[in-house]
Amino acid sequence: MASNLHIQGDESVLLRVTHSNIKTFSADIRFSLQTTIEAVKEKLWRKCGTSVDSMRLELYDDIGAKVSDLADSTRLLGFYSPQDGFRLHVIDLDPSSVTSGGWLDDTSLVEKYKISDEAYSKMDGTFRKFKEEMGLQHQKEQVPDNYMENLCANIKVGDRCQVEPGEKRGVVKFVGQGETLRPGFWVGVQYDEPVGKHDGMIKGHRYFSCPPQCGGMVRPDKVKVGDYPERDPFEDEEI
Template identity: 45%
Template sequence: MLGYFSPLDGYTLHITDLDPHSLSAGGGLEDVNLVKKYEISEEDYLKREDNFRAWKEAKKREDPSWSFAKEIKERQDAQRKKADPSFVPEPWKEVETSEESYKELAERIKVGDRCEVTLGGKRGEVRYVGKIPAIAAGWWVGVQYDEPVGKNDGSITSKLGRTSRFFECPPNYGGFLRPDKLLVGDYPERDIFDEEEEDE
């Protein structure tokens, strides 16, 4: 049905839901407090034999080096082995992050550099290069994106609830990445109108 209107890439669609019984009626998709949720007390949760914590503890008893990442890799390897019997999985290695992780890459990146995220192609400007203990050990790059595709405003809130500001930018324009997740160079801000003209 949408194809009838022949929308092109970059178009903005405005849709009005006229169904009074729809899930979105009365703000059901905007205000999560309106959505009825299943709730269980901590005590009742722990009584269940199939609770997540019990499963995780059982996995740790079987293999003290167990982790979610290791579990996922083993399952993926099993699927690949099933599809291709000649597949030989690499042994599991835990990725170690120390205070100096990614330092060599980070030293090549300067505040003010233009950059592009390798996965997704988001572009922006480097606003911070350094360590952020609130996230994890090692070196990080703070980016102000050209569009509101980020997760913060240049600040990070730790698990203890303390907020640390690393740079200023509008909400949802900031992000923090490892230095190996972006490229720096000649990545000018994209003009969506130029892209539309090229398509014609």
């Protein structure tokens, strides 16, 4: 059961966040215990797209038992006595939400525009035309297929990481080569904040899934893996 928790200083807690509609969504997020539930919802809205007014939060312990409903938006998170490793579950109550119906999980639900090969060949400014016009001009400049493969040895899917430039933090979601990527090895990252360029799909090929504008594909030399917890956007605020 929830209880009054005495909070001192800048104590924080690392929670695993899941979502009722987005089955592939799972993130470890650090929260200040002095943050109100309203502010927690605001932070989660930026992560998963569920509006604050349509969001209900449930807290589960590290063995999966429900601890409490975080129903009072004016309470501090610390009131509910969360601990590192607990799970914060987001329930989207809006039946017309962008997260409903599996749209963000199953791309097969999205109606796709198709163009005939003949019509595509007649279009100007396409990638196919670009390749035809360039021909073999840059053949010698192409990087080898194993470019930066050695730098991927210590980078694994699921690792926390920091990407340069910009010290952008996130989670490794993909390591390898791709048919819609330039030659060599790449690392796909789900950023903690919407500072990316996509949701894990690049040129029609899905390499991983993440919230919109949270995905990035970078070379391994830009990625450092290690203990890079998510930054709390409220930690620098003055009260």
